[in-house]
Amino acid sequence: KAGVTQTPRYLIKTRGQQVTLSCSPISGHRSVSWYQQTPGQGLQFLFEYFSETQRNKGNFPGRFSGRQFSNSRSEMNVSTLELGDSALYLCASSLAGGGSVVTEAFFGQGTRLTVV
């Protein structure tokens, strides 16, 4: 079956602009999480959506937002881009709803965002 698909793979934006990244989870997966990966900060959790509701949120400013649609596809948006937002943004989808059940998170290949 198809894996997690992230689009676009590469993106160049200018400071002050906004950007929207897309993630299509594996069919049947209802949980989608987003992570930011940078050389300095490593992998950091942004937020998780489950059944169109944000269930968890990391420690990022309000410029970072997301949403999930009824088909489980998710988007994340970053407004007023800063140079420090340059990173690899990874999306992961999971089958279960969390709680006491933890299932494998499948990661997409990521979107490489460069802010100039």
Add this chain to the structure above:
Amino acid sequence: AQSVTQLGSHVSVSEGALVLLRCNYSSSVPPYLFWYVQYPNQGLQLLLKYTTGATLVKGINGFEAEFKKSETSFHLTKPSAHMSDAAEYFCAVSPLTGGGNKLTFGTGTQLKVEL
């Protein structure tokens, strides 16, 4: 808050030698533990996970890890390194309850395999 410490940001081994990548976690309650691998310009792939039960966990590509509660460790090993194992490895934790699918990652260990 849970955290993960990976000792050694770079590890170099010879092909055929033992691979040992270290991971220690900090949590008042043993969490779920994972090892992921990342190849250049790729996403993360799960190698193995510990949830409950047997403390020695076998994963893909010949990797295994042992959960040691007394040492709060979850070190990753492979008896014989292969050139294709060269990649970055991440240890991660997830809370037992209420955490959804939120992973906290270590800083990663870059594994180099030399001939």
